[in-house]
Amino acid sequence: MTQTKTELLKKIEAREAVIAVIGIGYVGLPLAVEFGKQGYRVIGVDVDARKVERINQGVSYIPDIATAEIAELVGKGLLSATSDYSVLHDVDAISICVPTPLRKTKDPDMSYIIAAADEITKHSRAGQLIVLESTTYPGTTDELIVPRLAGNGLKVGEDVFICFSPERIDPGNPIYGVRNTPKVIGGVTPACVEVAEALYSKPIERVILVSSTRAAEMVKLLENTFRSVNIGMVNEMAVMCDKLDVNVWEVIEAASTKPFGFMTFFPGPGLGGHCIPIDPLYLSWKLKALNYTARFIELASEVNSNMPLYVINKVMEALNEVRQTVNGAAILVLGVAYKRDIDDLRESPALDIIQLLQERGGVVSYHDKYVTTLHHEGIDLASVDLTAEALKAADCVVIVTDHTHIDYGFVADNARIVVDTRNALKNVEDPACTVVLL
Ligand SMILES: NC(=O)c1ccc[n+]([C@@H]2O[C@H](COP(=O)([O-])OP(=O)(O)OC[C@H]3O[C@@H](n4cnc5c(N)ncnc54)[C@H](O)[C@@H]3O)[C@@H](O)[C@H]2O)c1
Numbered sequence: 001m002t003q004t005k006t007e008l009l010k011k012i013e014a015r016e017a018v019i020a021v022i023g024i025g026y027v028g029l030p031l032a033v034e035f036g037k038q039g040y041r042v043i044g045v046d047v048d049a050r051k052v053e054r055i056n057q058g059v060s061y062i063p064d065i066a067t068a069e070i071a072e073l074v075g076k077g078l079l080s081a082t083s084d085y086s087v088l089h090d091v092d093a094i095s096i097c098v099p100t101p102l103r104k105t106k107d108p109d110m111s112y113i114i115a116a117a118d119e120i121t122k123h124s125r126a127g128q129l130i131v132l133e134s135t136t137y138p139g140t141t142d143e144l145i146v147p148r149l150a151g152n153g154l155k156v157g158e159d160v161f162i163c164f165s166p167e168r169i170d171p172g173n174p175i176y177g178v179r180n181t182p183k184v185i186g187g188v189t190p191a192c193v194e195v196a197e198a199l200y201s202k203p204i205e206r207v208i209l210v211s212s213t214r215a216a217e218m219v220k221l222l223e224n225t226f227r228s229v230n231i232g233m234v235n236e237m238a239v240m241c242d243k244l245d246v247n248v249w250e251v252i253e254a255a256s257t258k259p260f261g262f263m264t265f266f267p268g269p270g271l272g273g274h275c276i277p278i279d280p281l282y283l284s285w286k287l288k289a290l291n292y293t294a295r296f297i298e299l300a301s302e303v304n305s306n307m308p309l310y311v312i313n314k315v316m317e318a319l320n321e322v323r324q325t326v327n328g329a330a331i332l333v334l335g336v337a338y339k340r341d342i343d344d345l346r347e348s349p350a351l352d353i354i355q356l357l358q359e360r361g362g363v364v365s366y367h368d369k370y371v372t373t374l375h376h377e378g379i380d381l382a383s384v385d386l387t388a389e390a391l392k393a394a395d396c397v398v399i400v401t402d403h404t405h406i407d408y409g410f411v412a413d414n415a416r417i418v419v420d421t422r423n424a425l426k427n428v429e430d431p432a433c434t435v436v437l438l
Pocket of ligand 1: 024025026045046047058100115134135167170246274385399
């Protein structure tokens, strides 16, 4: 079965196009659900058999997506999942949402994109739209996706339509989801963009077209580098304020009253998640090959990755004040997910903080209702209940992630020392414990 661009566009308009989403994780599943809600039949393709099974049972595994939503779409026959790539032959559009992590050497790990692209190449046919959504370095679509399909005898822009459209999902964000977050699309040819715009403008309120896949790839890296550099700057501001004996949180709050020319960023225990600590390094890696050093990116990465050690110093100083050492101290870490109100542990600074405390002889426990057990490179812990006894038993409590459901007044009432990396106790009047801010 092959089809022309006109036939593909007709199917998209009639909601008869079938869509495959490769990689149904934090990014792919919400996208698949939005397409399903628009009446398209969507097939999630994932190598993780547990995810495939859960989707087919109508069960969600992503906190932002309710099981009821999955169950409804599965019940209507609009959503299913499989690990069998051969389904790709019969679909009209393919969105690629596989991971793009770093290798141990901090170089991009392109193996997931390459594996997906190889499978698409094996099963593709004329008349399909292929959109890469995974965050990656500028040039990826042109260098890794286009040559494979062109090698299949398909002419890009005539037989097959290839675009890059960066995913912008913000897990845990109650206001912005797939539907109301504008989506940028860059295509290999104008015909490619035309097809992608037709499809993506159904589930997404606003699509923004740019002139090339490289421009679209760079948009995402600008967005995430912007965050990484600004967080690095404000983290260094926290270190400088500390040396000057100034409260950085007070300074930020006052500065943020300026109605123009200032954007608020907060310091913290370090970067986390699958995006901000990683994506800028995709850009600096690419630039290294062009003999250029991306100085802002590298500096921000250095400052941000030193923050866990800075937190450890705060814990050591706080314990020192009461003639205690980290060695042998009971330390309760509050919140281990990389940001508030989500369950994602990837690159979480809590992992570094716990490891550094354990290496120094700290007896570490943690509480996080979203992460019930923690097994990571030598850390084997289970979340403890947040009781008055647990708080009282701790020589030091370290707030790493400020989940909103926690009663911070209760924490302050029962803890002795709190190292508060998020200013979570800001609304607690006259805390009974010693509070150490970043
Ligand atoms: N999580 C976010 O907040 C976020 C936001 C914007 C962009 N992104 C980008 O989106 C991409 C995906 O991130 P994520 O957070 O959804 O990752 P994830 O790990 O939650 O999901 C990726 C899925 O891809 C599957 N997978 C891996 N290799 C595969 C293959 N060869 N074939 C089929 N499935 C495969 C995995 O099993 C997993 O289910 C990354 O490039 C990331 O940088 C993530």
